Amino acid sequence: QVLLQESGPGLVKPSETLSLTCTVSGDSLNTSPYFWGWFRQPPGKGLEWIGSIYYSGSTDYSPSLKSRVTISLETSRNQFSLKLSSLTAADTAVYFCSRQGYSYGVDYWGQGTLVSVSS
Amino acid sequence: EIVMTQSPGTLSVSPGERVTLSCRASQSVSRNLAWYRQRPGQAPKLLIYAASTRAPGIPARFSGSGSGTEFTLTISSLQSEDFEVYYCQQYNKWPRVTFGQGTRLENK
Numbered sequence: 001q002v003l004l005q006e007s008g009p010g011l012v013k014p015s016e017t018l019s020l021t022c023t024v025s026g027d028s029l030n031t032s033p034y035f036w037g038w039f040r041q042p043p044g045k046g047l048e049w050i051g052s053i054y055y056s057g058s059t060d061y062s063p064s065l066k067s068r069v070t071i072s073l074e075t076s077r078n079q080f081s082l083k084l085s086s087l088t089a090a091d092t093a094v095y096f097c098s099r100q101g102y103s104y105g106v107d108y109w110g111q112g113t114l115v116s117v118s119s
Numbered sequence: 120e121i122v123m124t125q126s127p128g129t130l131s132v133s134p135g136e137r138v139t140l141s142c143r144a145s146q147s148v149s150r151n152l153a154w155y156r157q158r159p160g161q162a163p164k165l166l167i168y169a170a171s172t173r174a175p176g177i178p179a180r181f182s183g184s185g186s187g188t189e190f191t192l193t194i195s196s197l198q199s200e201d202f203e204v205y206y207c208q209q210y211n212k213w214p215r216v217t218f219g220q221g222t223r224l225e226n227k
Binding site: 096 | 120151153155161162163164165168169172174206208210213214215216217218219220221
């Protein structure tokens with residue numbers, strides 16, 4: 001059983017940088033041939049892909065967020081992280097980390113963490 | 120970006136009914152299409168992948184079909200726990216994925 005758990009602040013100020021970490025258990029980030037991704041969902045709205053990192057370390061980001069996003073691996077801790085800069089109220093959302101398989105979409109999700117952007 | 124459009128936005132149905140949800144892609148995604156269900160306050164759960172393959176543990180009342188740009192999710196006999204929001208997702212250019220806006224099933 002693969003488990004993912006997001007951690008990070010629940011409240012961030014406008015213009016600051018959000019940092020979230022996803023801790024994975026039941027799988028190894030640096031050997032399994034998956035993308036490890038971040039998604040978000042504003043309150044009452046749909047799902048948006050933010051970006052993903054492959055076990056090799058290569059990354060891919062949403063074009064609409066690319067200038068503000070960095071995703072990195074911390075294989076020694078079996079974690080991967082999201083940094084999103086220049087925050088505005090529009091970035092308020094539940095943020096999910098996930099495992100993405102090549103031929104089947106997303107099979108494992110974290111429970112999600114609500115991040116509010118407010119002064 | 121591939122745009123996914125789901126219809127209808129909300130569907131009022133009764134337990135025991137057969138339900139069909141639609142999803143359309145702005146360009147062909149072959150069969151690289153997944154369906155998810157989501158309960159309030161929870162993460163999405165994978166139901167169907169590769170357009171028609173049920174994920175492990177998903178009941179047989181869920182079935183998917185389609186290819187290219189037109190897809191459907193059918194629930195053969197709606198159970199009380201099925202009144203949730205359903206999303207389609209294309210993953211044709213993995214890991215770049217896009218979701219439909221969702222279809223909400225509400226109890227009539």
